[in-house]
Amino acid sequence: MRTVDLARTSLRELNAELHRQTEGANETGFVVLNPRGGHAIAVGIDAPVDVQIKGSVGYYCAGMNKKASVTVHGSAGPGVAENMMSGRVVVMGDASQYAGATGRGGLLVIEGNASSRCGISMKGIDIVVRGNIGHMSAFMAQSGNLVVLGDAGDALGDSIYEARLFVRGKVKRLGADCIEKEMRAEHHEALAKLLEAAGIRGVASTEFRRYGSARKLYNFNIDNADAY
Amino acid sequence: MCGIVGLFLKDKSLEPRLGSLTADMLATMCERGPDSAGFAIYGPAHAGEGKVTLQAADPAAAFEGLSAAVSKAIGAAASLAVKSTHAVLTIPADKVEAARAAIRADHPKVRILGSGEAIEIYKEVGWPTDVAKRFDLAHMEGSHAIGHTRMATESAVTTLAAHPFSTGPDQCLVHNGSLSNHHNLKRELKRDGFTFETDNDSEVAAAYLSWRMKQGMNLAEALTKSLEDLDGFFTFVVGTKNGFGVVRDPIACKPAVMAETDQYVAFGSEYRTLACLPGIDKARVWEPEPATVYFWERS
Numbered sequence: 025m026r027t028v029d030l031a032r033t034s035l036r037e038l039n040a041e042l043h044r045q046t047e048g049a050n051e052t053g054f055v056v057l058n059p060r061g062g063h064a065i066a067v068g069i070d071a072p073v074d075v076q077i078k079g080s081v082g083y084y085c086a087g088m089n090k091k092a093s094v095t096v097h098g099s100a101g102p103g104v105a106e107n108m109m110s111g112r113v114v115v116m117g118d119a120s121q122y123a124g125a126t127g128r129g130g131l132l133v134i135e136g137n138a139s140s141r142c143g144i145s146m147k148g149i150d151i152v153v154r155g156n157i158g159h160m161s162a163f164m165a166q167s168g169n170l171v172v173l174g175d176a177g178d179a180l181g182d183s184i185y186e187a188r189l190f191v192r193g194k195v196k197r198l199g200a201d202c203i204e205k206e207m208r209a210e211h212h213e214a215l216a217k218l219l220e221a222a223g224i225r226g227v228a229s230t231e232f233r234r235y236g237s238a239r240k241l242y243n244f245n246i247d248n249a250d251a252y
Numbered sequence: 253m254c255g256i257v258g259l260f261l262k263d264k265s266l267e268p269r270l271g272s273l274t275a276d277m278l279a280t281m282c283e284r285g286p287d288s289a290g291f292a293i294y295g296p297a298h299a300g301e302g303k304v305t306l307q308a309a310d311p312a313a314a315f316e317g318l319s320a321a322v323s324k325a326i327g328a329a330a331s332l333a334v335k336s337t338h339a340v341l342t343i344p345a346d347k348v349e350a351a352r353a354a355i356r357a358d359h360p361k362v363r364i365l366g367s368g369e370a371i372e373i374y375k376e377v378g379w380p381t382d383v384a385k386r387f388d389l390a391h392m393e394g395s396h397a398i399g400h401t402r403m404a405t406e407s408a409v410t411t412l413a414a415h416p417f418s419t420g421p422d423q424c425l426v427h428n429g430s431l432s433n434h435h436n437l438k439r440e441l442k443r444d445g446f447t448f449e450t451d452n453d454s455e456v457a458a459a460y461l462s463w464r465m466k467q468g469m470n471l472a473e474a475l476t477k478s479l480e481d482l483d484g485f486f487t488f489v490v491g492t493k494n495g496f497g498v499v500r501d502p503i504a505c506k507p508a509v510m511a512e513t514d515q516y517v518a519f520g521s522e523y524r525t526l527a528c529l530p531g532i533d534k535a536r537v538w539e540p541e542p543a544t545v546y547f548w549e550r551s
Contacts, residue, residue: 061524080523080537099537101523102507120507120539139539140504159504159542 025053035062042092045071061101066094069111086113089130105132108149121158124151127168133222140177143170146187152222162189163199171218173227181235185242189235190215192227201241205234254415254428255281255380255401256508258489258519259529260496260548266515266530267296271392275384276528277520278399282380284521285401288414289383290375292424292491295394297370302345304352304367305374307338307411314361315339325354336386337411338365338374345369348421363411363449366418370394370493373424375414395550398491400426407451417455419446420462422493427454428506428521429485437481457482461490472547475499479543489519495549504542511535517548 028038038056045051049071056077059065063083066075069092077085080098087106096104099117108127115123118136125141127149134142134151140158143151148168156174163179165187175193182199188211189202198204207229215229241248257277261267274291308314311334319332319341326347333340343351348367355362365373374387380401384390400415407413416424434456438448446459460482464474471492478488478499487506490497498519500508511518511526513535520526526537540546 060527061522080527082522082524099523101509118537118539120509121505140542 025055026051027055027057029057030060030062030065031058035065038065039067042066042069042071042073042075045069045073047071047091049073059096059098063101066092069094072111080117089113099136100134105130105149108132118155119153124149127151129168131218131221137174143168143187146170150218150221152218152224154224156193159196160199162187162202165189169214169218171215171222171232173224181237183241184235184237186237188214190218190229190232191235192232195233195235198235201238202235203238205236207232207234253284253403254426255284255521255525256426256428256487256489256519257281257399257521257525258397258426258491258496258498260396260517261515262517262550263515267395268393270394270397271388272390273529274392274397274399275381275390277518277525278384278389278401279381280525280528281399281401281521285403286379287404287409288375288377288402288411289380289400290373290402290414290416290426291384291387291389291397291399292366292371292373292416292418293389293392293394293397294370294422294491294493295372295392297493300345302343302348302351302367302369303372304341304343304348304355305338305365305372306341306355307363307365307375308361309337309411310361311337311339314359318355318359318362321358322351322354325358326350335374335388337376338387340372366416366424368418368422368493371418371422371424371491373416373418375400375416376411377409377414396491396496398424398426398489398496406430406453410450413450413452413455415454416491417452417458419455419459420465423458423462423465423491425454425458425461425488425490427457428487429501431457431482431484431486433483453484457486457488458490465492471495471497471549472545475545475547479545487521494551495547497548498540498546499544500540500542502543508540509537510540510546511537 059079061082067087070090072091075094082101084103086094090109093112095114100119102121105113108130110130114133119138122141124132134153137155142157142161144163146165152171159177162181166185176195179199181202212229319330323330415426418424431453434453
């Protein structure tokens with residue numbers, strides 16, 4: 025276990041050290057102290073290391089993450105786990121705008137609330153939010169799963185493609201071409217697995233509703249012009 | 253992109269540290285706004301006293317003999333405290349309008365940045381920490397302060413186009429974003445007697461709020477109304493003599509985070525702005541909701 029204090033070590037040194045780690049490296053655990061809202065902490069990791077960040081982070085924490093497990097013991101600024109490829113990112117507090125944006129894989133867990141545009145353009149990532157999510161979440165979401173235990177804000181899933189959205193609370197309003205869909209056995213099964221992976225207990229898949237694409241905006245149709 | 257900081261103190265024991273805390277907060281926002289910086293600070297008000305903050309490109313020449321000239325014009329005592337390119341003119345509170353008129357008429361090289369009983373405004377082109385040092389922000393005292401670092405998008409990088417903008421007594425506004433209907437609004441406001449110093453969209457927003465307050469609305473009501481009347485992207489932080497308000501447009505893509513403890517309410521464009529505040533680890537930290545007015549007032 026290595027401790028890196030950002031009050032004494034530069035962000036570049038920390039990230040370079042994390043980038044030096046490879047599959048099977050000896051050093052698998054890192055603790056990061058004094059993040060103080062800094063930007064781009066623990067971005068671009070490509071090794072199965074565990075990073076524990078003790079405090080709140082700013083923009084783009086754990087962006088492009090591959091294989092690593094990154095935990096933020098605080099809140100995260102905009103773009104946490106943006107374009108994550110694989111691995112696991114956990115935010116113990118809240119996340120700001122566009123958490124998990126364009127993510128291609130891995131699991132992002134937000135223990136608090138996520139702000140607007142959560143999972144925008146997600147492309148395969150799984151996102152589990154224990155609290156609420158803000159407006160325009162899952163905008164143009166292409167694949168992956170967004171699970172929300174609380175409420176969803178305005179225009180959920182606007183212009184969505186094939187991502188699956190599971191919301192336990194209220195949805196303020198669905199976006200264009202996003203509709204409620206039937207929860208079939210396969211969805212209950214997938215959702216139960218996601219909840220388990222996120223460490224959420226005592227919540228059943230039957231408490232959720234599923235939303236997804238009506239597939240009417242895939243190709244331009246002049247009759248739909250009002251929906252754009 | 254721009255950076256905003258704001259600190260509204262509830263605990264009087266922090267008032268001597270208002271300037272140093274605001275300077276620390278502003279220093280974290282340099283990269284968000286490297287063009288220019290400014291701040292409004294609400295200092296201790298003295299009964300019956302009014303203050304007018306002035307700026308001049310050539311302060312040595314412009315401020316020479318100014319207090320005597322204003323004193324003569326308004327028929328009352330006037331004193332001038334010069335700080336770099338700025339100066340604060342202190343006069344009886346009931347002479348503020350007369351002093352502003354005298355300066356406008358007789359001293360064309362002096363610009364008026366704001367006036368009131370408590371507010372002082374300082375802004376200049378340059379790297380934000382240099383601007384803060386130039387005016388010795390770190391040693392100022394007061395009850396609340398609002399600062400801004402500017403990356404210009406809409407209009408020229410000049411001293412007057414830096415934020416905050418003050419368009420009414422003890423009022424100020426800083427803005428991150430860009431408006432799209434400010435030309436129309438400006439025409440209406442001009443018709444109602446407002447004058448403008450710059451082409452800046454944010455100045456129109458400030459004048460809009462002053463206009464609403466002149467009609468009898470309080471700050472919270474004016475901010476609520478602004479959500480209907482202003483079009484564009486905005487996160488506003490505004491100050492009045494006793495109040496502090498925040499509002500974001502319904503899309504809310506301009507960042508904002510707030511913190512509140514028993515001692516203060518603070519605003520930052522990012523969390524790192526707030527990280528230097530006392531007791532931040534125990535503070536309630538949240539992101540202000542879109543199209544929602546937040547407002548604090550001290551009695």
